[in-house]
Amino acid sequence: MHINRTDFLVIGSGIAGLVYALKVASLGKVTVLCKSIPTESSTRYAQGGIASVNSPLDSFQSHIQDTLDAGAGLCHEEVVELLVKEGPIRVQELIDLGTNFDKEEIGGDYKLGREGGHSVRRILHAGDATGAEIQRAILAEANSNPNIELMANHIAIDLITSKHAIENREVLGAYVLDENSGSVKTFSAKCTMLATGGVGKVYLYTSNPVVATGDGIAMAYRAGAQIANMEFIQFHPTCLYHPQAHSFLITEAMRGEGAVLKRRDGYAFMKEYHQKAELAPRDIVARAIDDQMKRFGDDFVHLDISHKPRDFIVEHFPTIFARLLELGIDCSKEPIPVVPAAHYCCGGVLSDQRGRSSLHRLSTAGETAWTGVHGANRLASNSLLEALVFAHRAAVDAEENIMNLPEPESPEPWDNLGTGQSTEEVLVSHTWDEVRRTMWNLVGIVRSNSRLTLAQRRVTRAAEEIRDYYWRFRVTSDLIELRNLIQVADLIIRSASFRKESRGLHYTADYPQRDDEHWKRDTILQKDRPLS
Amino acid sequence: MKARKAETVSGLHSINRRKSPRALLGSVLLVFALGACSSANRGISISTKDLNAEQRKALQQELSIDVFTARGFLGGSEYERYYLGDSILWRECGNISSKRSSETPADSLEGDQFLKEDQNLKIRERRVEQMPERAEQNLKLMALKLIDREERDDSQTPPPGPFYSLADPGMIEIKIGLGSKHRILITSVDAVADKANAPLADMHTLFSVIRGVGPTICDSKTFFGISRSRI
Known part of the structure; x- marks a missing residue:
C-alpha cells in the first residue's frame, strides 16, 4: 500500500494551521488537510477581532490583567504573559501578509474596538x-507557496502512533479519508500539527461552522495525549434561530x-438578572x-433593535443586516429570533509553551489546543491571538528541534478487510441528533449532578453503538465526525462531573459557588488513566 | 484486521523525497531567506571583552527610548516617533496638520490614543518590530555614552526650533531610560543631521540605528538628512 510521506502534516486550515504551515514551509514539504474546502474553518466566521497591545500607551500588564480577570483563577500567568508580549509582533506579521484591518478615514491609523x-x-x-479577512490573506499566501499542498475534502480518521508506552509514544502520521475518491490514505510525517478548531457541533446550537466536530481533540485523546479543561465551554448568548441558517452569530455589539x-410575549427580561441588563x-x-x-418552554427569545433607525443598523451591522434580509427578517422592523449557542472551547489538547502535546511529534495550536491562556473563561478576541502566537512557537520548535529528529517509523497502511458498505445510515444521523440534543439539554449552560449522570449514560450507550458500527462498516465522513463528537461529548461530561464547583x-x-481551596486546578484526562 | 488503531511497524525507513525543480528552487530560496531572517531576528550578541565594567553592566539593564522628531518642508510638516521598551520597537510616522496644540491627554486615555494627545498629528503608518538583540545592545552602549555626557554636562547642542516651514530647523526629543538613569535630550533636526560635534553625532547614530530597524515607513529612507543604519 502507498504511504504519503511529508515533513509536516497539518490537520486543519484555519489561522493556526495555515500560519504554522507558512512558517514551516521553508523547512520542508507541508501537507495541509482540509476536511471541506480550505476556506471553511472557524477562523472565517470570527466576527469580532484580534486583541493585541497596539501602542505603548496601552500596556502589556493591562492586557495580561484583563485576561487573568476573565479566566477566573485558572489562567497560567506565565503563558498569558507570553501571549500578550509576543502578540504585537505576530499581529504585525499578519498585517505584513496582507491582512487589511480597518483604518481611520483620515490618516493611516488603525481603528481599535473595545x-x-x-x-x-x-x-x-x-x-x-x-476572521474572513485574515483567512483570505493567509490562504492566498499558502496557495502561492510551492512547499505547501492544500488537500480539500480530506478528513483525518485517526492519528497513527508508535507502539511505545504512553510516555515515549510518537505520532507517525494519520489515516485520512479522501472524500473525493472514497479511499483511505496513510500519511507519514516528521511532525503532525493538530489545528482542527473547536467542538461546537457537539451541541444542538452553535456559532461554529459544520466542520467544528472536535476531530483534533478526539483523535489526540484516542492516541493517548493529555486533554485539559473540557468542562469550560463558552456559550455565545445570541445565535440566530432559523431553520435555514446554521451557526449565524448576532454580534454582542448589537446589545452594546x-x-x-x-x-x-415582548417582556424585556434582562433587568431581572443583572443591573446592567443587556450589557451584563x-x-x-x-x-x-x-x-x-x-422556564417558558420557548425555542428562542427575541433580540430587538427595531427601535433604531434603519441607516444606523445598516451602517453598524452591514453583514448581519444583509444576511437577515436574505432570510426574510428585516431587523429594522421586527425582532430577531436568537438562542445561546456553543461558541468556544477553552479546553483542548494539552500543549506546552512550544505547542507540543504530551505525545512526541504531535504539535497543536488554536482552539484545538489548551495552552493555559484562557483559564475558566476566554477574554473576548484573545482566541485569534492565541492561535497566531502558538502556531509561531510551534514553528520555531520545528525549526530548532523537530527537524533534527530522525525520520519517523513507517506506519502500517490502512486495512479495510472485513468491512462492508453501510446499509443503515439512519443510525448515524439519529445518533448524531440524539447526542447533540443530550448535550444541549443536559450539559449546556446550567448543569447539575443528575443531568450529567443522565447525559453520561446516554453518551456511553451511543459510543458503544457507534464503536460497533465503526468496526463493521466502511468509514464515511459522517461516521468519522459522529465518532469524534461522541468522544468529545464524553470528555466534556467527565470533566464537568469531576469539577464540584462553579x-x-x-x-x-x-455546587453554585467557586471553591478555590479544592478546585483551583486544571482537569486533565488521558486515555486509560484516572481523571486528575 | 483493520489497522485503525495507532500501530507501527518495526524498523526505520528513510524518506526519499522527490521534488520538482521548481519546488527545489523554492525550497532553497526559502531556506536561504529563513536563514537570513533568523539571524537578523535573533541577532548576534556583541563581544564584551573590550568593554569596561560600566558598559558590561549597561548591557544587563532595561532600556527604554522614546524619540519624537518633526520638521517642516514645502508641503507641510512631517514627524516620526519611536518607542522602545521590552525589546519591542513601536514606530509611527505622519504629518502635522497645523501648529501643535498644548493640550494634555484626556483622563480616559485608551490604547487607540497612542501619540494622539496632539490631535494635529495625522498618522500615516504605524508598525511594531521585535528589536534585534545586537541592535539593542548597541543602543544600550550608545545610551550609556549619551547619559555620561549629560552627567558631565558635556552636551553642547543647539536648542530645538519650530517645524512648520522649510526654513525651520525642526526638533528632536530623545528620552532615554537605562536602568535607573533617565535623561531627556532636545535639539533641532538640522543640528543632528549636521553632526557638528560629538554629542550631536552620537544622537545622530542612535537615531539612525532606531530608524534602521524593520522596513521603511512612510517611504522615508531619510528624515531630513538622518538615514537608516543597519547593525
Missing part, C-alpha cells in the same frame, strides 16, 4: 468579518448599541436566556 472585559481599546478588526432581549457579562446573559427558554464557564446548580 469589547467586554478589555480595559482599553485594543481590538483590531475588519468590519464585522475579521441598544438591542433589547425580550421573551416572545456574556455568561450571565447566556444563562438568563437559557433560564427563560427552559467557576467561569462551568456552572452547576449543585
Whole structure:
C-alpha cells in the first residue's frame, strides 16, 4: 500500500494551521488537510477581532490583567504573559501578509474596538468579518507557496502512533479519508500539527461552522495525549434561530448599541438578572436566556433593535443586516429570533509553551489546543491571538528541534478487510441528533449532578453503538465526525462531573459557588488513566 | 484486521523525497531567506571583552527610548516617533496638520490614543518590530555614552526650533531610560543631521540605528538628512 510521506502534516486550515504551515514551509514539504474546502474553518466566521497591545500607551500588564480577570483563577500567568508580549509582533506579521484591518478615514491609523472585559481599546478588526479577512490573506499566501499542498475534502480518521508506552509514544502520521475518491490514505510525517478548531457541533446550537466536530481533540485523546479543561465551554448568548441558517452569530455589539432581549410575549427580561441588563457579562446573559427558554418552554427569545433607525443598523451591522434580509427578517422592523449557542472551547489538547502535546511529534495550536491562556473563561478576541502566537512557537520548535529528529517509523497502511458498505445510515444521523440534543439539554449552560449522570449514560450507550458500527462498516465522513463528537461529548461530561464547583464557564446548580481551596486546578484526562 | 488503531511497524525507513525543480528552487530560496531572517531576528550578541565594567553592566539593564522628531518642508510638516521598551520597537510616522496644540491627554486615555494627545498629528503608518538583540545592545552602549555626557554636562547642542516651514530647523526629543538613569535630550533636526560635534553625532547614530530597524515607513529612507543604519 502507498504511504504519503511529508515533513509536516497539518490537520486543519484555519489561522493556526495555515500560519504554522507558512512558517514551516521553508523547512520542508507541508501537507495541509482540509476536511471541506480550505476556506471553511472557524477562523472565517470570527466576527469580532484580534486583541493585541497596539501602542505603548496601552500596556502589556493591562492586557495580561484583563485576561487573568476573565479566566477566573485558572489562567497560567506565565503563558498569558507570553501571549500578550509576543502578540504585537505576530499581529504585525499578519498585517505584513496582507491582512487589511480597518483604518481611520483620515490618516493611516488603525481603528481599535473595545469589547467586554478589555480595559482599553485594543481590538483590531475588519468590519464585522475579521476572521474572513485574515483567512483570505493567509490562504492566498499558502496557495502561492510551492512547499505547501492544500488537500480539500480530506478528513483525518485517526492519528497513527508508535507502539511505545504512553510516555515515549510518537505520532507517525494519520489515516485520512479522501472524500473525493472514497479511499483511505496513510500519511507519514516528521511532525503532525493538530489545528482542527473547536467542538461546537457537539451541541444542538452553535456559532461554529459544520466542520467544528472536535476531530483534533478526539483523535489526540484516542492516541493517548493529555486533554485539559473540557468542562469550560463558552456559550455565545445570541445565535440566530432559523431553520435555514446554521451557526449565524448576532454580534454582542448589537446589545452594546441598544438591542433589547425580550421573551416572545415582548417582556424585556434582562433587568431581572443583572443591573446592567443587556450589557451584563456574556455568561450571565447566556444563562438568563437559557433560564427563560427552559422556564417558558420557548425555542428562542427575541433580540430587538427595531427601535433604531434603519441607516444606523445598516451602517453598524452591514453583514448581519444583509444576511437577515436574505432570510426574510428585516431587523429594522421586527425582532430577531436568537438562542445561546456553543461558541468556544477553552479546553483542548494539552500543549506546552512550544505547542507540543504530551505525545512526541504531535504539535497543536488554536482552539484545538489548551495552552493555559484562557483559564475558566476566554477574554473576548484573545482566541485569534492565541492561535497566531502558538502556531509561531510551534514553528520555531520545528525549526530548532523537530527537524533534527530522525525520520519517523513507517506506519502500517490502512486495512479495510472485513468491512462492508453501510446499509443503515439512519443510525448515524439519529445518533448524531440524539447526542447533540443530550448535550444541549443536559450539559449546556446550567448543569447539575443528575443531568450529567443522565447525559453520561446516554453518551456511553451511543459510543458503544457507534464503536460497533465503526468496526463493521466502511468509514464515511459522517461516521468519522459522529465518532469524534461522541468522544468529545464524553470528555466534556467527565470533566464537568469531576469539577464540584462553579467557576467561569462551568456552572452547576449543585455546587453554585467557586471553591478555590479544592478546585483551583486544571482537569486533565488521558486515555486509560484516572481523571486528575 | 483493520489497522485503525495507532500501530507501527518495526524498523526505520528513510524518506526519499522527490521534488520538482521548481519546488527545489523554492525550497532553497526559502531556506536561504529563513536563514537570513533568523539571524537578523535573533541577532548576534556583541563581544564584551573590550568593554569596561560600566558598559558590561549597561548591557544587563532595561532600556527604554522614546524619540519624537518633526520638521517642516514645502508641503507641510512631517514627524516620526519611536518607542522602545521590552525589546519591542513601536514606530509611527505622519504629518502635522497645523501648529501643535498644548493640550494634555484626556483622563480616559485608551490604547487607540497612542501619540494622539496632539490631535494635529495625522498618522500615516504605524508598525511594531521585535528589536534585534545586537541592535539593542548597541543602543544600550550608545545610551550609556549619551547619559555620561549629560552627567558631565558635556552636551553642547543647539536648542530645538519650530517645524512648520522649510526654513525651520525642526526638533528632536530623545528620552532615554537605562536602568535607573533617565535623561531627556532636545535639539533641532538640522543640528543632528549636521553632526557638528560629538554629542550631536552620537544622537545622530542612535537615531539612525532606531530608524534602521524593520522596513521603511512612510517611504522615508531619510528624515531630513538622518538615514537608516543597519547593525
